[in-house]
Amino acid sequence: MTVGNGSPRQRYRDQVRAEIKQAALAQMCIGGPAALSLNAVAKELGVTGPALYKYFRSRDDLLTELVFDCYADAAAAVHAEAERVTGLPARERLHRLAEAYRQWAVAAPHLYQLLTVMPRPTLDSPPETIDRAKAVLGPFLPALGEGQAWPAATELRKQVQGWVDGNEPVADWVRAYAPGADPYTALTGALIVWVRLHGVVNLEVQGKFVGMGHQASTLLSVEMDSLADLMGLPAS
Known part of the structure; x- marks a missing residue:
């Protein structure tokens, strides 16, 4: 499987990143920016907290993209x-x-x-x-x-x-x-x-x-x- 723009792997990665950001925004819709928790995002998506670090290096990295x-x-x-x-x-x-x-x-x-x-x-x-x-x-x-x-x-x-x-x-x-x-x-x-x-x-x-x-x-x-x-x- 090739890696690069438009590859199946890249499309999957982009999709997961988009889902993470949507879950984060849903949290903030309720509690504001301070409510953002990577562990809560991971739970919402049904994955472990460390799994999110494959897509965002930190909470601050996720916030920056948002x-x-x-x-x-x-x-x-x-x-x-x-x-x-x-x-x-x-x-x-x-x-x-x-x-x-x-x-x-x-x-x-x-x-x-x-x-x-x-x-x-x-x-x-x-x-x-x-x-x-x-x-x-x-x-x-x-x-x-x-x-x-x-x-x-x-x-x-x-x-x-x-x-x-x-x-x-x-x-x-x-x-x-x-x-x-x-x-x-x-x-x-x-x-x-x-x-x-x-x-x-x-x-x-x-x-x-x-x-x-x-x-x-x-x-x-x-x-x-x-x-x-x-x-x-x-x-x-």
Whole structure:
């Protein structure tokens, strides 16, 4: 039996790895990332704990792959919405992209928590995680690139400029998504979007809005409109 991409052995290995990840996600759906136990996963699949180490070197290795998968899933949701809103005014695109991310998060809160809650203090995020996070935020850059910096953001923009000028991968990422736009302004806006977006979504996923008289989607819309106003994003 040959070993390699597409071989029966490789297909079997991929299938088992997928089953392990599905069992792990089912655990986290109930108890969050901290609930993940390799022994419990093994029991669910009817194998011994050590057998899992043929597919994942450790619990952290499994968690890392799950984080990668979750970023890819979130990016797919945002990119799909970006395709749908092509040609709409920048302000409308900003609203739609933010809501797409919110809907992804509330539909699968255990996946969202995997991206925002460090399962173990010793689990370091590999460099690949940064690229996957960029893929989630990237579609926001073209809309924000149509805006302008505002006085209150002057110092932040200055710091972002130093970041872009001193980090070629970051500069390439911004320009790839928002060619022709001022990269410093686009990235400044993106950082603020990231903070406001997670501020609303994280509280909603934690159930902090339960019993209050507003909808999280309305609060998120207010946050995005506030930033759009500051940046002068056109509505038409």
